[in-house]
Amino acid sequence: MAGTGVFEEIIDGDVYKYYSEGEWKNSSSGKTVAIINPTTRKPHFKVQACSQEEVNKIMESAKVAQKAWARTPLWKRAELLHKAAALLKEHRAPIAECLVKEIAKPAKDAVIEVVRSGDLISYTAEEGVRLLGEGKFLVSDSFPGNERTKYCLTSKIPLGVVLAIPPFNYPVNLAVSKIGPALIAGNSLVLKPPTQGAVAALHMVHCFHLAGFPKGLISCVTGKGSEIGDFLTMHPGVNCISFTGGDTGVAISKKAGMIPLQMELGGKDACIVLEDADLDLVAANIVKGGFSYSGQRCTAVKVVLVMESIADALVEKVNAKIAKLTVGPPEDDSDITPVVTESSANFIEGLVMDAKERGATFCQEYKREGNLIWPLLLDHVRPDMRIAWEEPFGPVLPVIRINAIEEGIHHCNASNFGLQGCVFTRDIVKAIMISDAMETGTVQINSAPARGPDHFPFQGLKDSGIGSQGITNSINMMTKIKSTVINLPSPSYTMG
Numbered sequence: 001m002a003g004t005g006v007f008e009e010i011i012d013g014d015v016y017k018y019y020s021e022g023e024w025k026n027s028s029s030g031k032t033v034a035i036i037n038p039t040t041r042k043p044h045f046k047v048q049a050c051s052q053e054e055v056n057k058i059m060e061s062a063k064v065a066q067k068a069w070a071r072t073p074l075w076k077r078a079e080l081l082h083k084a085a086a087l088l089k090e091h092r093a094p095i096a097e098c099l100v101k102e103i104a105k106p107a108k109d110a111v112i113e114v115v116r117s118g119d120l121i122s123y124t125a126e127e128g129v130r131l132l133g134e135g136k137f138l139v140s141d142s143f144p145g146n147e148r149t150k151y152c153l154t155s156k157i158p159l160g161v162v163l164a165i166p167p168f169n170y171p172v173n174l175a176v177s178k179i180g181p182a183l184i185a186g187n188s189l190v191l192k193p194p195t196q197g198a199v200a201a202l203h204m205v206h207c208f209h210l211a212g213f214p215k216g217l218i219s220c221v222t223g224k225g226s227e228i229g230d231f232l233t234m235h236p237g238v239n240c241i242s243f244t245g246g247d248t249g250v251a252i253s254k255k256a257g258m259i260p261l262q263m264e265l266g267g268k269d270a271c272i273v274l275e276d277a278d279l280d281l282v283a284a285n286i287v288k289g290g291f292s293y294s295g296q297r298c299t300a301v302k303v304v305l306v307m308e309s310i311a312d313a314l315v316e317k318v319n320a321k322i323a324k325l326t327v328g329p330p331e332d333d334s335d336i337t338p339v340v341t342e343s344s345a346n347f348i349e350g351l352v353m354d355a356k357e358r359g360a361t362f363c364q365e366y367k368r369e370g371n372l373i374w375p376l377l378l379d380h381v382r383p384d385m386r387i388a389w390e391e392p393f394g395p396v397l398p399v400i401r402i403n404a405i406e407e408g409i410h411h412c413n414a415s416n417f418g419l420q421g422c423v424f425t426r427d428i429v430k431a432i433m434i435s436d437a438m439e440t441g442t443v444q445i446n447s448a449p450a451r452g453p454d455h456f457p458f459q460g461l462k463d464s465g466i467g468s469q470g471i472t473n474s475i476n477m478m479t480k481i482k483s484t485v486i487n488l489p490s491p492s493y494t495m496g
């Protein structure tokens, strides 16, 4: 149960505490934020609304703790991360329960997210020891005009205080995807979890606390992003921001100072289907890719671009699979569960109504009960419809019929997003050429888009992000280079 057993100390009455200087605390603000259960649409949890003074204190302690942490041997950093990973997996049940109640993640998927997060932390520990355990050694005479009088030793050093801001749909996995790299690289970490998902995140933070990380090294600030967010992202004590979410990230990138930014934002991942594709494989991937977690994934299939000659056959197969999707509460492991907020459901409905007014073909009746929207495939979608371009982040998928591959590539590249895309064909040469032409961070050949496995590089182009994630790239991004040059009085060559 959430907030019980080892987690008792993170809650006071019915309000979860925030985490600062190695302790669970009540905010002096006296304000709390209600977390609404998307299924019941009633408040389920409460967290503190932290004050700016509390943020300042957290930043001060993070700065002090980071100096000591940077002097902690790599193997000791890794040891603590492995402990946190084990604790996360040990306590997967209460954390998964929070995901079910806060973000209506299907119960099975909720457990998978927590276990995946433990694996991510452990892999990060190992990768960090290897990656940061070596540097570069350069000699001066490799550059014209120089003798070998200089040795340059370079290493990767921490940035300082990393601010991590994950989104609601993976409040644990997309938090640890930032926390792990930051810590193994020698940084301290301030986490601002999403409101929907904050309690799952607080339970995750407690696993790091139980692992025995130094006081002040990890903090967790709760409160609405719209209220405390700017104070955090513009705080002079922040040396790096790693953000995942929507166009909020674009605004943050304009406000943040001269610091490294890692941004993973929205997507409109296109699925291009050629005439020779295996339509059973395509249909399975479109349904899994487009409707898992009710389409609330940045890497969800968000528009299908299918050759006209096979479109009827594909749509029929997709509809048959949609008909088998279960719709209901996350507690029952339903395939389709309520979307995260009423405002999200309203946004999705707006896109559906626009498509209806402009003549899209509804393959299923549009049905909504509260935040629960039944899966819907819209056929014969045209570029003048909003759903052709906007990201519903819901269980609604548009199909655009094309008569040439170039049309599909054009639509993909005309989007402001450039996260992932996928292409289905038996012709690997064509697949490579299409992949090369698609302006996205990743192209999946013969499978739906996906961020995982978590050690793969993951990046968005254009409005889909800044920089690259994936464990190795995240570790590197949370370091900077330090050079030490040894100057010799006269040239010296190893004589072999």
Ligand SMILES: NC(=O)C1=CN([C@@H]2O[C@H](COP(=O)(O)OP(=O)(O)OC[C@H]3O[C@@H](n4cnc5c(N)ncnc54)[C@H](OP(=O)(O)O)[C@@H]3O)[C@@H](O)[C@H]2O)C=CC1
Residues within 6 Å of the ligand: 165, 166, 167, 168, 169, 192, 193, 194, 195, 196, 223, 224, 225, 226, 228, 229, 230, 232, 233, 244, 245, 246, 247, 248, 249, 252, 264, 265, 266, 267, 297, 298, 299, 391, 392, 393
């Ligand atoms: N690329 C991806 O992986 C994802 C993309 N998205 C996109 O984002 C949209 C909304 O999802 P959501 O999670 O609400 O994304 P948001 O961008 O609204 O929120 C992401 C995170 O940013 C925080 N935040 C909000 N405002 C600020 C601010 N001014 N300064 C600092 N942090 C802030 C949020 O906190 P709080 O919750 O308290 O507002 C949350 O922790 C989706 O519809 C989708 O388009 C969403 C999830 C994942």
Ligand SMILES: O=C(O)[C@H](O)COP(=O)(O)O
Residues within 6 Å of the ligand: 167, 169, 170, 174, 244, 296, 297, 298, 299, 449, 450, 451, 452
């Ligand atoms: O933010 C998201 O939606 C995730 O990056 C998607 O991750 P997944 O492809 O592993 O579900």
